[in-house]
Amino acid sequence: MSALVLRGAFPLLAANPSLVYLDSAATSQKPALVLDAMRDFYESDYANPHRGAYALSARATARYANARATVARFFGAGDEECVIFTRGTTESLNIVAGAWGRANVGPGDEIVVTGAEHHANFVPWQQLALERGATFTISPLAADGRADVAALVRLVSARTKVVAFNHVSNVLGAINPVPEIAAIAHGVGAIAVCDGAQGAPHMTVGFDSLGADFYAASAHKMLGPMGTGVLIGKREILEAMPPYQTGGDMIAFVGDVTTTWNVLPHKHEAGTPNVAGAVGLAAACDYLSSLGMDAVAEHERALVRLAYDRIAGIEGVRVHGPRGDERSGVLSFTVADIHPHDLATLLDERGICIRAGHHCAQPLMRRLGVAATARASFYVYNDEEDVDALVAGIESAKKVFVGA
Amino acid sequence: MADTSALYQEILLDHNRRPRNYGPLVGATCVERGVNPLCGDELTLWLRMDGDIITEAQFEGSGCAISRASASMMTGAVKGKTRAEAEVLVERFRGLVTGHGGAEELAESMGGLRVFAGVARLPQRVKCAVLAWHTLHSALAGGEKP
Numbered sequence: 296m297s298a299l300v301l302r303g304a305f306p307l308l309a310a311n312p313s314l315v316y317l318d319s320a321a322t323s324q325k326p327a328l329v330l331d332a333m334r335d336f337y338e339s340d341y342a343n344p345h346r347g348a349y350a351l352s353a354r355a356t357a358r359y360a361n362a363r364a365t366v367a368r369f370f371g372a373g374d375e376e377c378v379i380f381t382r383g384t385t386e387s388l389n390i391v392a393g394a395w396g397r398a399n400v401g402p403g404d405e406i407v408v409t410g411a412e413h414h415a416n417f418v419p420w421q422q423l424a425l426e427r428g429a430t431f432t433i434s435p436l437a438a439d440g441r442a443d444v445a446a447l448v449r450l451v452s453a454r455t456k457v458v459a460f461n462h463v464s465n466v467l468g469a470i471n472p473v474p475e476i477a478a479i480a481h482g483v484g485a486i487a488v489c490d491g492a493q494g495a496p497h498m499t500v501g502f503d504s505l506g507a508d509f510y511a512a513s514a515h516k517m518l519g520p521m522g523t524g525v526l527i528g529k530r531e532i533l534e535a536m537p538p539y540q541t542g543g544d545m546i547a548f549v550g551d552v553t554t555t556w557n558v559l560p561h562k563h564e565a566g567t568p569n570v571a572g573a574v575g576l577a578a579a580c581d582y583l584s585s586l587g588m589d590a591v592a593e594h595e596r597a598l599v600r601l602a603y604d605r606i607a608g609i610e611g612v613r614v615h616g617p618r619g620d621e622r623s624g625v626l627s628f629t630v631a632d633i634h635p636h637d638l639a640t641l642l643d644e645r646g647i648c649i650r651a652g653h654h655c656a657q658p659l660m661r662r663l664g665v666a667a668t669a670r671a672s673f674y675v676y677n678d679e680e681d682v683d684a685l686v687a688g689i690e691s692a693k694k695v696f697v698g699a
Numbered sequence: 700m701a702d703t704s705a706l707y708q709e710i711l712l713d714h715n716r717r718p719r720n721y722g723p724l725v726g727a728t729c730v731e732r733g734v735n736p737l738c739g740d741e742l743t744l745w746l747r748m749d750g751d752i753i754t755e756a757q758f759e760g761s762g763c764a765i766s767r768a769s770a771s772m773m774t775g776a777v778k779g780k781t782r783a784e785a786e787v788l789v790e791r792f793r794g795l796v797t798g799h800g801g802a803e804e805l806a807e808s809m810g811g812l813r814v815f816a817g818v819a820r821l822p823q824r825v826k827c828a829v830l831a832w833h834t835l836h837s838a839l840a841g842g843e844k845p
Binding site: 633 | 761
């Protein structure tokens with residue numbers, strides 16, 4: 296099975312032909328096209344947007360607005376003014392917890408998260424609950440690591456103000472039924488907040504028909520640059536909630552005593568925006584669209600199915616999460632008697648990059664009953680040879696440790 | 700791509716499989732807990748001090764082979780040492796695994812511990828190797844009574 300995109304499109308992979316990069320769930324490599332788009336902005340249209348009266352500033356403003364339109368299209372958000380550029384998923388979720396949450400969650404209210412959340416969709420809610428005197432409830436997981444929908448239905452009540460959950464688990468690759476969970480939240484008058492960091496890079500989001508009130512994602516996991524992300528929200532909620540940060544660009548009028556806010560999306564984007572980041576993300580969106588998100592998803596599914604079958608077949612290996620054909624391109628596993636960090640070091644010796652540790656999901660590690668896992672994750676540039684290298688690397692590490 | 704063959708030698712793997720001085724120490728005079736928040740490694744170190752001398756040292760915890768073997772060998776190395784001698788060892792070990800302070804000469808005087816010289820090429824694993832030693836340092840600086 297070959298890669299969906301040849302490595303030549305990615306300068307780092309082209310320069311390191313023997314590198315086996317299996318850590319795209321942490322961050323993806325960048326196609327030249329994305330880097331070129333960002334460079335072109337700096338070289339051709341660079342100025343501070345929204346401010347200058349001169350033509351160059353107007354061009355920068357247009358680049359930024361065009362990027363927003365492209366990103367909105369990619370995420371299936373018809374109302375592009377509801378696409379807020381942020382620093383990444385973590386900031387996006389902190390905006391929701393910090394601004395919407397502080398205004399809407401009070402003593403006695405309840406916040407529900409699943410037991411499989413990344414710390415970015417767990418800690419902000421936990422801290423908000425502590426600050427507001429609200430109840431913080433961790434909803435149980437089904438055996439395959441997805442949210443236990445039946446348990447969630449029983450758990451939520453009129454006190455529930457937020458249900459926060461991942462689109463795809465960064466550890467297990469388990470894909471949550473977003474519309475179903477959102478409907479449960481809406482059934483009790485709560486909002487549904489979806490962490491899409493591991494969803495958007497790998498499958499069609501379709502925000503307008505997804506059901507979630509908020510969807511957060513990071514550019515760097517979907518071929519775009521680090522330091523850029525999005526928060527997509529429903530207009531009435533984005534308009535009603537207070538801004539998370541205040542300052543330049545986000546105001547309508549600043550009086551001596553009070554200030555009024557700018558319209559969407561600017562109200563939620565204080566300060567000079569990261570235009571190059573937005574331009575890079577837009578280029579990445581166009582690139583992924585040209586590949587076709589169905590093709591991307593199918594490529595990953597085929598690779599992870601292959602990897603699952605071969606790795607689960609190694610003696611002493613335990614693969615966590617759903618079966619091979621029911622997951623996104625993420626595979627977490629543990630090898631008996633080899634700590635994941637030692638495995639990662641031994642694989643690194645062979646030029647294989649995997650992640651080892653708790654993957655910023657300590658609550659999930661406790662639920663899995665492990666301190667850490669090894670995680671291999673696949674993307675458009677990976678192929679069957681990468682799986683072969685991983686399998687050979689695991690076998691070799693076993694020889695070192697067990698002498699088998 | 701680091702050459703790790705020098706690191707994962709039999710001595711390290713043996714200490715990982717069968718850690719010495721493992722488990723709670725009866726009659727300990729101080730206990731100290733060490734954690735590595737980045738990777739989740741944790742260990743508890745018990746010492747029995749007779750005046751200025753470490754007469755017994757034991758540990759328990761979970762972690763990778765590097766942190767386990769390091770703790771196993773450290774507890775063996777400091778037994779019978781004075782506080783000051785143990786602190787010198789802590790400094791030498793830190794120098795060894797970070798590649799500072801004449802690691803080669805230090806390694807000569809450290810017996811089996813010299814296997815950890817390989818960590819100097821793996822900056823992201825230095826924390827694993829020094830966890831037990833940092834915990835020892837904290838214990839000597841005034842660990843809690845058990």
